[in-house]
Amino acid sequence: MVRVHVISDMEGVAGIVKWQQTSGGEALYEEGRKLYTEEINAAVRGARAAGATEVVVMDCHGAGQGWTFNSLIPEDLHPDCEYVVQDE
DSSP states (O other): OOEEEEEEOSTTOTTOOSGGGSSTTSTTHHHHHHHHHHHHHHHHHHHHHTTOSEEEEEEOOBOOTTOOSBSSOGGGSOTTSEEEEOOO
């Protein structure tokens, strides 16, 4: 059995080049969320392809500015992983 735990944050994601992509309420934030979620999905696919039997994803990038949710898009997350929420 191989278990993989993916702990993620938006800074460093491919295509995230402006702070406005990482902060809730900004015009570019939804684009950043999509890039972030797809990069996590790529990690899940890679882990599964390498033999992982269980993949757990933890989103550690809060939306900021008083928003009360994390940043990945749960409904777009790869179905072959489990998602846990970190309280801010």
